Amino acid sequence: MREFKRKSRVLLIDDNADHLRGVKELITLESSYDVVGATTSANIGINLAKKYRPDIILMDINMPEKDGLQAIQEIEKLDMDIRVIALSGYDDADLIFRAMKLGAKGYVLKTMASAQLIYAMDEVASGKIYLPTALTSRFFEYFQRSFREEAATTEENLLTYLTAREEEVLDLLTQGNNYKGIAGKLFISETTVKTHVNNIFQKLQVNDRTQAVLYALNNGFAGRRRSKMAV
Amino acid sequence: MREFKRKSRVLLIDDNADHLRGVKELITLESSYDVVGATTSANIGINLAKKYRPDIILMDINMPEKDGLQAIQEIEKLDMDIRVIALSGYDDADLIFRAMKLGAKGYVLKTMASAQLIYAMDEVASGKIYLPTALTSRFFEYFQRSFREEAATTEENLLTYLTAREEEVLDLLTQGNNYKGIAGKLFISETTVKTHVNNIFQKLQVNDRTQAVLYALNNGFAGRRRSKMAV
DNA sequence: CGATATATCAATCCAAAGATGTAAGACAAA
DNA sequence: TTTGTCTTACATCTTTGGATTGATATATCG
Numbered sequence: 426m427r428e429f430k431r432k433s434r435v436l437l438i439d440d441n442a443d444h445l446r447g448v449k450e451l452i453t454l455e456s457s458y459d460v461v462g463a464t465t466s467a468n469i470g471i472n473l474a475k476k477y478r479p480d481i482i483l484m485d486i487n488m489p490e491k492d493g494l495q496a497i498q499e500i501e502k503l504d505m506d507i508r509v510i511a512l513s514g515y516d517d518a519d520l521i522f523r524a525m526k527l528g529a530k531g532y533v534l535k536t537m538a539s540a541q542l543i544y545a546m547d548e549v550a551s552g553k554i555y556l557p558t559a560l561t562s563r564f565f566e567y568f569q570r571s572f573r574e575e576a577a578t579t580e581e582n583l584l585t586y587l588t589a590r591e592e593e594v595l596d597l598l599t600q601g602n603n604y605k606g607i608a609g610k611l612f613i614s615e616t617t618v619k620t621h622v623n624n625i626f627q628k629l630q631v632n633d634r635t636q637a638v639l640y641a642l643n644n645g646f647a648g649r650r651r652s653k654m655a656v
Numbered sequence: 657m658r659e660f661k662r663k664s665r666v667l668l669i670d671d672n673a674d675h676l677r678g679v680k681e682l683i684t685l686e687s688s689y690d691v692v693g694a695t696t697s698a699n700i701g702i703n704l705a706k707k708y709r710p711d712i713i714l715m716d717i718n719m720p721e722k723d724g725l726q727a728i729q730e731i732e733k734l735d736m737d738i739r740v741i742a743l744s745g746y747d748d749a750d751l752i753f754r755a756m757k758l759g760a761k762g763y764v765l766k767t768m769a770s771a772q773l774i775y776a777m778d779e780v781a782s783g784k785i786y787l788p789t790a791l792t793s794r795f796f797e798y799f800q801r802s803f804r805e806e807a808a809t810t811e812e813n814l815l816t817y818l819t820a821r822e823e824e825v826l827d828l829l830t831q832g833n834n835y836k837g838i839a840g841k842l843f844i845s846e847t848t849v850k851t852h853v854n855n856i857f858q859k860l861q862v863n864d865r866t867q868a869v870l871y872a873l874n875n876g877f878a879g880r881r882r883s884k885m886a887v
Numbered sequence: 888c889g890a891t892a893t894a895t896c897a898a899t900c901c902a903a904a905g906a907t908g909t910a911a912g913a914c915a916a917a
Numbered sequence: 918t919t920t921g922t923c924t925t926a927c928a929t930c931t932t933t934g935g936a937t938t939g940a941t942a943t944a945t946c947g
Contacts, residue, residue, distance in 0.1 A: 569757070573759065851927095
């Protein structure tokens with residue numbers, strides 16, 4: 426089956442013309458890839474991508490004119506099943522993290538052996554996501570650090586002092602309910618809700634419902650709302 | 657230098673006694689590791705960890721009594737530089753994601769060759785984070801999917817209708833300020849703030865400040881507050 | 888058993904928040 | 918210049934929210 430697979434079509438985007446030429450030659454030597462375009466401009470590259478619908482894009486992400494990361498984002502938005510491999514001169518954890526977050530299917534250093542680039546392309550062409558082991562380690566260090574910081578602040582958590590009922594009330598607060606709404610949903614009177622809410626304020630050491638909601642969300646109160654990580 | 661390195665101390669936690677014994681034998685055969693403990697109970701394991709301070713823990717994460725993930729979390733909280741490698745029978749993306757998020761330094765399938773387990777231990781002992789390539793791919797698929805969904809919902813965003821000043825006001829709202837606080841910080845009168853806030857309510861189609869804040873936080877309003885991903 | 892914690896409800900009272908309408912000055916685009 | 922948007926500001930009125938005090942019923946725990 427493998428020998429009948431059609432060649433994968435590759436688009437190259439790299440503002441360094443020399444490097445662009447080098448990579449192009451390297452890939453053209455590989456019988457399993459066709460270079461359908463090569464440009465030093467991210468914007469032109471995006472247009473070429475729309476036009477030629479390559480299978481894979483090798484994208485330099487350290488470009489002055491337009492940020493390669495932004496270009497990745499725009500290409501992903503097209504939702505055309507174009508797989509982007511980020512090329513970079515730096516093994517900066519933050520860069521790796523952001524590239525992968527934006528949907529890059531691989532991240533390869535320019536200093537790496539050409540065999541590794543081809544291997545990455547093979548893996549990505551077959552639908553996998555490829556990160557060199559060393560970069561995977563870096564990625565995870567960054568990834569875990571961002572959660573360790575969270576965990577640290579979650580240590581002493583005023584939320585633990587809330588009773589079960591108070592948690593229910595707080596949960597409804599974090600959904601934007603007012604007293605009447607909460608009372609209706611819990612089948613209790615509005616004044617009872619007021620009592621609970623006031624007790625919550627005392628325990629969380631806040632002055633109003635907005636602050637209570639913010640405290641809850643910033644301190645691991647799930648509230649069935651999925652959240653995010655800043656880019 | 658390598659031959660002078662002291663043996664790494666390993667603690668095994670696996671509720672399956674047979675598997676526990678097998679792994680113990682396997683590791684004892686390796687000259688570079690000492691098994692300092694082996695237990696079928698997560699709780700006992702945590703206590704052993706405190707007592708013997710192993711370098712590495714191999715932790716089964718599919719245990720009925722106590723969740724292995726929770727055990728990882730507790731061990732990480734100890735902050736004793738104990739490196740946990742998750743052992744699991746399943747290559748479930750969500751399990752991998754949560755284990756790594758909680759600080760596991762590796763994730764190895766029980767079905768994998770023993771050589772791979774030893775390799776993972778070698779890598780982790782040397783300070784790296786190790787995930788088999790296949791699992792790395794799974795992890796990233798999960799990782800990227802969680803962001804794609806975000807991007808999708810952020811498409812049509814009522815926040816874009818806000819003026820610059822309104823965004824400033826909303827930002828202060830998401831920090832728990834009341835009218836007086838916002839007026840003071842922006843050097844404008846309280847009535848002006850009221851005007852802005854009311855306009856914000858109209859544009860975001862909400863009824864009160866809490867709902868406005870929730871809308872902002874759930875729709876990519878950065879608000880200089882780092883956020884999280886639910887476990 | 889008595890002490891304590893929780894959940895329920897009510898009556899006040901004051902402050903804060905929200906709705907609505909109006910309007911003036913700045914500024915940019917048509 | 919005119920038009921429109923944005924920012925500022927005020928007055929008025931209604932509703933909601935928050936603080937406080939006190940009361941009752943029901944568990945749970947020692």
